[in-house]
Amino acid sequence: MTEIKKKKITRSGLKEAFQLYKFIKPYRVEYFIGIFFLLGSSLASLAFPKLLGDLVSAGSSGLLAEKINSLAILIGFVLIAQAVFSYFRTYLFVRVTEKTLSDVRQYTYNHLIRLPLAFFEKRRVGELNSRLSSDISLLQESLTTTLAEFVRQIITILGGIAVMVYILPKLTVFMLAVIPAVVLLAVVFGRFIRRYSKKSQAEVADSNTIVEETLQGIQSVKSYTNEFWEMARYKKKTNEIASVGIKGGVYRGAFGSFMVFGLFGALVAIIWRGASLIATGEMDAGELFSFVLYSGFIAGSIGGLASLFAKIQRFLGATEDLFEITNEKEEEIIEIKDVRPADKLKGRVEFKNLSFAYPVRPDTNVLKNVSFVIEPEQMVALVGASGAGKTTITSLLFQLHKTDEGMLWFDNKEASEIPLSVLRSQLALVPQDIFLFGGSIRENIAYGKPTASEEEIISAAKNANAWEFIEDFEEGLDTIVGERGTQLSGGQRQRIAIARALLRNPRILILDEATSALDSHSEKLVQDALHTLMHGRTTIVIAHRLSTIKNADQIIVLDKGQLIEKGTHEELLEMSDGVYKKLSSLQGIEQQVVS
Numbered sequence: 001m002t003e004i005k006k007k008k009i010t011r012s013g014l015k016e017a018f019q020l021y022k023f024i025k026p027y028r029v030e031y032f033i034g035i036f037f038l039l040g041s042s043l044a045s046l047a048f049p050k051l052l053g054d055l056v057s058a059g060s061s062g063l064l065a066e067k068i069n070s071l072a073i074l075i076g077f078v079l080i081a082q083a084v085f086s087y088f089r090t091y092l093f094v095r096v097t098e099k100t101l102s103d104v105r106q107y108t109y110n111h112l113i114r115l116p117l118a119f120f121e122k123r124r125v126g127e128l129n130s131r132l133s134s135d136i137s138l139l140q141e142s143l144t145t146t147l148a149e150f151v152r153q154i155i156t157i158l159g160g161i162a163v164m165v166y167i168l169p170k171l172t173v174f175m176l177a178v179i180p181a182v183v184l185l186a187v188v189f190g191r192f193i194r195r196y197s198k199k200s201q202a203e204v205a206d207s208n209t210i211v212e213e214t215l216q217g218i219q220s221v222k223s224y225t226n227e228f229w230e231m232a233r234y235k236k237k238t239n240e241i242a243s244v245g246i247k248g249g250v251y252r253g254a255f256g257s258f259m260v261f262g263l264f265g266a267l268v269a270i271i272w273r274g275a276s277l278i279a280t281g282e283m284d285a286g287e288l289f290s291f292v293l294y295s296g297f298i299a300g301s302i303g304g305l306a307s308l309f310a311k312i313q314r315f316l317g318a319t320e321d322l323f324e325i326t327n328e329k330e331e332e333i334i335e336i337k338d339v340r341p342a343d344k345l346k347g348r349v350e351f352k353n354l355s356f357a358y359p360v361r362p363d364t365n366v367l368k369n370v371s372f373v374i375e376p377e378q379m380v381a382l383v384g385a386s387g388a389g390k391t392t393i394t395s396l397l398f399q400l401h402k403t404d405e406g407m408l409w410f411d412n413k414e415a416s417e418i419p420l421s422v423l424r425s426q427l428a429l430v431p432q433d434i435f436l437f438g439g440s441i442r443e444n445i446a447y448g449k450p451t452a453s454e455e456e457i458i459s460a461a462k463n464a465n466a467w468e469f470i471e472d473f474e475e476g477l478d479t480i481v482g483e484r485g486t487q488l489s490g491g492q493r494q495r496i497a498i499a500r501a502l503l504r505n506p507r508i509l510i511l512d513e514a515t516s517a518l519d520s521h522s523e524k525l526v527q528d529a530l531h532t533l534m535h536g537r538t539t540i541v542i543a544h545r546l547s548t549i550k551n552a553d554q555i556i557v558l559d560k561g562q563l564i565e566k567g568t569h570e571e572l573l574e575m576s577d578g579v580y581k582k583l584s585s586l587q588g589i590e591q592q593v594v595s
């Protein structure tokens with residue numbers, strides 16, 4: 001889990017965190033009842049020292065057993081009330097927190113999945129994921145315990161002081177002069193020691209690195225006869241660890257003594273002062289007993305507040321991270337069941353003087369003034385060296401990135417005029433690196449059309465030449481494909497992806513031809529399936545092996561983002577100095593055509 005950064009407690013940070021309230025709002029009644037129980041349980045525990053003191057006073061002043069018993073019964077009732085309040089407080093807070101978190105999770109995920117691709121190119125997915133999970137579990141802690149602790153501690157401190165003032169202001173002033181100072185010193189001292197022990201851990205880690213490095217590179221150590229140099233290096237580091245450790249021991253010893261001396265000393269001081277007040281008749285033993293207990297409570301709460309402070313800072317950091325994501329602008333995505341006839345594309349595509357740079361590298365145009373037209377139902381191949389811009393063209397077709405210069409048309413509309421979901425629902429991509437989800441074959445095929453019937457799925461599988469191997473599996477369509485489809489062969493995965501695209505029945509199909517060669521039988525099955533898939537729609541193929549695109553209606557050759565040649569296979573071969581011609585002869589295609 002990634003460590004969550006702390007954020008200073010500022011007004012704007014708190015205001016931002018307050019945005020969370022909109023998620024709690026639907027459950028606010030329960031939450032406020034929870035706060036009521038929290039107040040109740042805090043007040044009940046606050047009453048204890050007073051009641052216990054009364055009990056001691058009753059005993060020491062020789063009151064009747066009846067009075068003593070009724071006080072004990074009252075304390076019993078307060079105990080029960082405290083238990084009941086605590087139970088309902090926890091129950092209600094957990095209920096509200098779980099429901100709120102589930103809403104926050106859904107809201108964040110729904111938002112995240114609607115963000116444009118450019119966002120994901122800026123952030124690492126793994127980081128985003130762990131960020132989200134650690135931020136959200138921190139919110140969980142904050143909503144259930146941090147707030148409750150905070151309220152309880154404030155009530156304990158203020159309420160405790162109020163009761164003490166009520167009992168005897170003089171001794172309260174004395175207590176306030178002693179306890180907070182001791183506790184705050186302890187907190188500061190404690191933090192210092194924690195930092196120190198972190199330093200010593202870091203030194204130990206460094207020494208481990210030396211051992212690891214030298215053992216891994218033992219051959220180099222020996223061949224350079226550097227054993228003695230390494231021994232000296234390790235000796236120096238381990239001696240440093242020892243001296244840091246010894247210094248730490250000094251501080252830790254001092255801290256222990258300080259705690260005993262300071263806290264017990266404070267207690268002794270209060271009891272000493274109290275005893276002299278009892279002697280003068282200003283208070284009785286029971287009241288002093290209450291005082292000592294309240295002093296303990298208050299000391300604990302001041303210490304607790306200090307650690308809560310760090311938790312609140314982390315909570316603000318977590319909400320800031322979360323809102324950083326949810327404040328990002330979403331793509332306009334709508335749910336599409338069926339494309340309206342008026343929105344149906346014919347499949348004509350036109351790039352007009354289009355230039356494009358990725359948002360992460362705005363100064364480097366990866367497409368430069370590219371223009372071409374693809375007529376409906378044509379098969380067009382994109383050819384070019386690695387990095388030429390072929391994949392970029394396909395991402396622009398999907399409008400995964402916005403184009404900045406030039407135009408991209410679908411039929412007679414500019415791409416930006418077509419709602420994203422309407423456009424994307426009529427496109428399908430069969431990528432090179434096929435991504436299957438971990439579920440069954442059925443789920444993977446149906447991903448192309450989640451509403452597809454069993455017959456449709458089977459028919460798509462048959463047309464994709466996939467049915468044959470699916471049938472051979474004992475569990476047929478319900479066969480689990482393994483994480484990312486690893487339990488299937490490359491050719492099988494491709495045919496499933498083809499079946500998925502067939503189900504989608506797109507107007508424009510984009511094929512990123514797989515580079516890894518299949519055996520000739522699978523290759524034929526895949527090629528045949530692809531032909532079925534290409535039939536009756538515009539197809540754009542990113543071709544790596546030129547043998548598969550000889551029959552393309554048009555071949556577009558790209559070089560470093562520029563369109564350098566365009567034509568049919570034969571036309572391009574006629575260009576005497578052509579890049580395509582050279583590529584073909586490299587791949588041995590020319591000869592095949594000529595022969």
Ligand SMILES: Nc1ncnc2c1ncn2[C@@H]1O[C@H](COP(=O)(O)OP(=O)(O)OP(=O)(O)O)[C@@H](O)[C@H]1O
Pocket residue numbers: 121358360361366384385386387388389390391392393
């Ligand atoms: N998401 C991205 N962000 C920034 N630059 C990118 C991104 N994707 C690709 N590029 C750059 O854009 C250029 C074109 O890449 P593109 O993937 O379109 O080439 P390609 O022709 O498909 O290559 P290949 O055949 O290797 O897949 C390359 O220089 C690449 O480094």
